[in-house]
Amino acid sequence: MRVVRGRGEDPAADGEVTARLLDEVGERGEPAVRVWAPHRIVAFGRRDANDPGYDAAASAARERGFDPVTRSVGGRAVAYDGETTLAFARITSVDDVRGGLDERYEALTVDVRRALRRLGVPAERGEPSDSFCPGQHSLQRDGKLVGIAQRVRADAAITSGVCLVRNHEELADVLDAVYGALDAPFDPDSVGSIERAGGTSDPETVRATIEAELVGDADPTVECLDEA
Structure with a gap:
């Protein structure tokens, strides 16, 4: 397995x-x-980009120091603070595009939930009302901690998500402005973090813990990117 x-x-x-x-x-x-x-961004989904309020939402993100970007998949806006908001992804080959969707969601949810328990956070499935990027596959503890999505092609599938480690108040602030501009339901208090839930919130420890659970028993081959 490549890491x-x-x-x-x-x-x-x-x-x-x-x-x-x-x-x-x-x-x-x-x-x-x-x-x-990821970098300090607000990642908008296609639905957001086509919304009449998108320009105002993008401006609200910029005013708070977050670059607006548009991702190719659906879902609503997600904010990353550039340091303590983690993204994670497991990419697997696909033999039949019509099968395996639920199994991939379940496997990743179980692994990330296990990682959170190792970090001292007994996260539960589901999410609070009016949370950011609402979806069926989320984990919560004193607010939404993790959201998970999936994209499937004919040859491969990427099951991925976001984990909020720290800084939930700043993330809630920018998301409140963004969702307000999009006229979308959002409750700032729905934003959680590992720190808010009382877990181990050192970003590198969290990154390594989630990575270990996603790799499992596989023998990893590590590739390190050189950021300019």
């Missing part, structure tokens, strides 16, 4: 890393895992 650490030199280059991994897993069949801290 990729680090991030690209800017948000566009960082996105290309994951896109490259998806292509390579589809071609070669070897699974890959990546756990990293």
Whole structure:
């Protein structure tokens, strides 16, 4: 299993890393895992980008020091603080695009939940009302900690998500402004973090713990990115 650490030199280059991994897993069949801290951004989904309030939402993000970017998949806006908000992904090959969706969601949810328990956070499935990027596959403890999504192609699937480690108040502030501009339901108090839940919140410890659970018993080959 390939394990990729680090991030690209800017948000566009960082996105290309994951896109490259998806292509390579589809071609070669070897699974890959990546756990990293994206740049300081608000990542908008396609629905947000087509919303009449998008320009105002993007401006609200910029005013708070977050670069607005648009991701290719659906879902609502997610904020990353550049240091303590982690993204994670497990990429696997696909034989039948019609099968395995639920199994991949379940496997990743179980692994991330196990990592959180190791960090001292007994997270529960589900999410508070009016939370950021609402979806069926989330984990919560004193607010939403983790959201999980999936993208499936004919040759590979990426099951990925976000984990809030610290800084939930700043993230809640920018998301409140962004969701307000989009006229979308949002409760700032729904934003949690490992720190808020009383767990071990050193970002590198959290990153390594989630990575270890996503890799499992596989023999990893590590690739480190050199950020400029």
